[in-house]
Amino acid sequence: APRGEQPASIQPTGEPARNGSAQHHPPSQPQKATPNAPDPLHPERAQPAEISASGVAIFPRAAELLPDFNNPETPPEHDLELLEVAFSKYRQVFGHNPPGGTNAEIMSSLTGQNSKELAIVPPDFLEVNTEGEIIDRWGTPYMFHPVSRQVMEVLSAGPDGLLWTEDDIGSITPAGQVGQPD
Numbered sequence: 001a002p003r004g005e006q007p008a009s010i011q012p013t014g015e016p017a018r019n020g021s022a023q024h025h026p027p028s029q030p031q032k033a034t035p036n037a038p039d040p041l042h043p044e045r046a047q048p049a050e051i052s053a054s055g056v057a058i059f060p061r062a063a064e065l066l067p068d069f070n071n072p073e074t075p076p077e078h079d080l081e082l083l084e085v086a087f088s089k090y091r092q093v094f095g096h097n098p099p100g101g102t103n104a105e106i107m108s109s110l111t112g113q114n115s116k117e118l119a120i121v122p123p124d125f126l127e128v129n130t131e132g133e134i135i136d137r138w139g140t141p142y143m144f145h146p147v148s149r150q151v152m153e154v155l156s157a158g159p160d161g162l163l164w165t166e167d168d169i170g171s172i173t174p175a176g177q178v179g180q181p182d
Contacts, residue, residue, distance in 0.1 A: 056112030058119045065089060065120065070127050070137040076169045079137065080154050086110060087152050090120045096149035103133040103141045136169070 050058045059065075066082045068074050090098055090110060098109035107128060112119035121134075128134050133141035136156040143163055145153040158167035 052112065052119065052123045054112070054123055056117045056119050056123060058112075058122055059089060059093075062119060062122050066125070066127075070135075072137065076137060076156060076158075080156070080170055083134075083142070083154050084152075086120055091150060093118060093120070097146050097152045101144070101146060103144055104131055106144050106146075107132055107134050 052058055065086050069079055069082050087097060093116065094114070098106045098114070100106050100109065107121070110119070110121040111123045111125065125134070129141065135141050138157070138159055138161055140157040140161045143155040145155070147153055155163065156169040157163045158165065158169050160167050
């Protein structure tokens with residue numbers, strides 16, 4: 001599995017072990033998301049997955065995760081909230097933030113280059129530059145800072161396109177709230 005990602009889950013065989021508990025054996029290959037695959041923990045949540053042209057499964061309703069992203073009629077803080085929703089969905093599936101530290105590495109994991117080949121963000125998401133980085137409404141790549149396995153700070157350089165200036169747009173705090181950086 002890529003650095004920082006958990007291997008595919010261990011599946012029970014159903015055979016009792018000598019101590020009476022079920023034996024667990026790792027699968028022979030990492031499990032990929034498949035269309036109509038049941039969720040073993042929540043069968044009521046099973047939904048068909050769309051398969052992209054590149055062969056990765058797309059998280060059900062992935063396109064709905066980033067509605068109005070970079071929409072000039074919404075405040076820029078809304079874009080950060082939408083990114084937090086995408087990170088939250090990734091954490092639900094994988095148990096941690098996407099691995100990597102650069103914008104392109106993180107976007108690669110979000111768009112399906114991960115152990116489950118599951119795209120949380122559609123691979124054809126339009127708000128990505130030629131380097132594979134998600135960009136803010138002014139065309140500048142976001143700065144991601146993985147604070148922990150569960151907390152991701154996100155910073156937009158703001159209208160001037162320069163990080164660490166007064167117009168930078170907030171950061172996602174550990175509580176998941178968006179605001180101006182300190």
